[in-house]
Amino acid sequence: MVTDTRTKRPPAPHAAERARTIAARHGSAALLPQAGSRTTPLFHHVHPCGSTTLLLPDEHPLVGQLWHSPRTEVTAMLEIADQAPVALREPVRGLLWLTGWVSALDDREAREEVLAVADVRPDHRLLDAGHGVTVLRLTPASMVIADAESTSSIQPEQFASATPDPFCGNEDHWLRHLEAAHRDVVGQLARHLPEELRAGRVRPLGLDRFGLRLRVEAECDDHDVRIAFSQSVSTPAELAAELRRLMGCPFLAQR
Template identity: 40%
Template sequence: MTTCPGSPALSVAGTAERARTTATRLPAALCLPGRQPARPLAHATTATGSVLVLVPSDGEVAAALAGQADVSALLVVSDRAPVPLRDPVRATLWLSGWLTPVAPADRTAAALDFAEVRPEGALLDVGGAAALLRLDLAEVVLREGGACTEVSPAGFAAARPDPLAAVEERVLRHLERDHPDVLAALRGRVAVGPGETVRPLGVDRFGYRFRIERPGGHRDVRVRFPRPLTCPGQLHAATSRLLCALRAAGDEAEEAIRTC
């Protein structure tokens, strides 16, 4: 594993897990040599770690593959915070390798694997208006907070995304819209200086993350759960226990707060 210059990655999860979590996000661009970046119809990393991409059958990507066994390609996926922030991009994932059309005999199985992690209406058009492609990975690079870290393709395939990734956006938007008191209690233990504001940044199996924005920059902090979660169904109870601890024990609650 190599790391390029920049700030250390701000998370407690392993890099491969964070890469797989970023891969679940929607914003993506597909880049081929000599062509303008294209936005795919959809993309998915299956449960077994295969990267699949849906593109229009009459688009430039499909045209580039006409008569070719494969072409080199780069899929760029952006992880944006679920709520408005001055700097909303939390991570960027670069998946590079060789793009290959899924063989007709394998389309049904591949489409089912795709739908298992990301149901998309365009999957119904595979073989017609949509082409299903596989990206065989050669390199995986994750950028967070100015730091770039390489993940082996095998490590990326073996990892699993954070179990709260699918519900994170809904949870944070719900809290901000309907339960500002809960967010206020959670961020009440975050030390804030003059001119700084605290915004929700994310929630994962380890706890809530907050972005402290200040003129000319920002910093991120985490309010930890007592123990990591294993499924979204544990989130409500874990949040309730965390709030009780924060409200009941001022000094002891400080132990729950860690810089990401």
Template identity: 40%
Template sequence: MLGATTTGPSTAERVRSACMRADNANLAIDGRDPVITSLHHLRPNGEMILAVPTDTHDDTDTPHRSRTGLPAVLELTDHAPLALREPVRSLVWLRGDLRPVPASLLRPMAAAVAAEHPYPALLDVGHTTSLMRLTLGSAVVADSSGAAPVDVESLLAAEPDPFWEMETSWLEHLDSDHPDLLAQLSRRLPPSLRQGRVRPLGIDRYGIRLRIEGEHADNDVRLGFTTRVDDVVSLGRALRVLAGCPFLNGLRARG
């Protein structure tokens, strides 16, 4: 980590944030073709609630399978908000036992999930979509720095980054409207990396990640804030200080 004065997000926080950002995921069920899920929500009891096509639910809804569960792996892909040469920022694999949510409990479960986060996919529950429960046993995240496991207890105790919903607009704003700030940030990079194209890759409460697209390879670098930030005003201030431009205005993304 270059230029960092704070630690980055924990492995558990990275997984939680990736789960919130990923639009769709691949559900691999033992002995079946992968299924695309339109919702993946981790509840406090360690169950990942998944929205799947109704025929997938029906295919696993037998008394024996409902009791014992089916071995399954959910693969989530965290894509960069910007159009980068390599768009994948990280991959997350969640392994556990899969059970269908009984038809009589679909509406109550959908309401419980909506109370925690109002996913649009919940509107299709009971029509073209059903819900399943993946009881987690293990989790692994992999990115350009390598792969790391996280235990379920740590995952449940962690929170997604508070800026995950606004990250896309911030990065687009930096990339299109603030080449001056990116140029300032690039001065903190080693000389060997300053020849490539510097793009904003991610931003969170601990710092900003940059993607340096070189002629032959890409490199990802994290620049850490001096302190962890918890609100938008502090985030903008920390980014300006990191760039060495404490009086630079207009960093808040429009819209």
């Protein structure tokens, strides 16, 4: 993860909104129990309230620990990585850590949990619950997000009251298309970068309602730079108008 060192920052989503966006992207995750080794869940899903559904194989040592009589909870941290949508030499653009208590769900609880997840995010891996796979729940006590904007602590109630960025579901597709088919557009956007960064390789890194983020891969270092929109946007039409404005086509940006 690369952070630009410039002190003056344009408007950006607040920490809880960025955390909700990372969670909604379902990036790679690692579970780190207080006592135990780092492990990759078979599946994870962060609910709007911050509680997280996890799937682990029945034979995993953590599952045995949780089912030890009497049934217990284990302190653990879930790390979720926000991967850039294009191939970068430093691909992680943000990290979200959820720290709290992990518990194993009994058959009834597990069925209810899986059905609740399937309602909003159907996934074939959920079918394995109860068939060699145990359903766990992480109840968070605290959260931390670290990205190019800042490193910030978030309370679960702040996370629950925020919403993901309106473009997070389409961001990957749009930026990959921009990288593959519209390098000329990236070049035009690069005109907004500080002059000393324009010699580096400019790549599309992120998109949100406040602006576009570019990664500059320079010879010795990388920089993440935010190019701000003139106002917050929430629809594809508003987004297109702002991008045209940044490209220097104001007559196309009229609403």
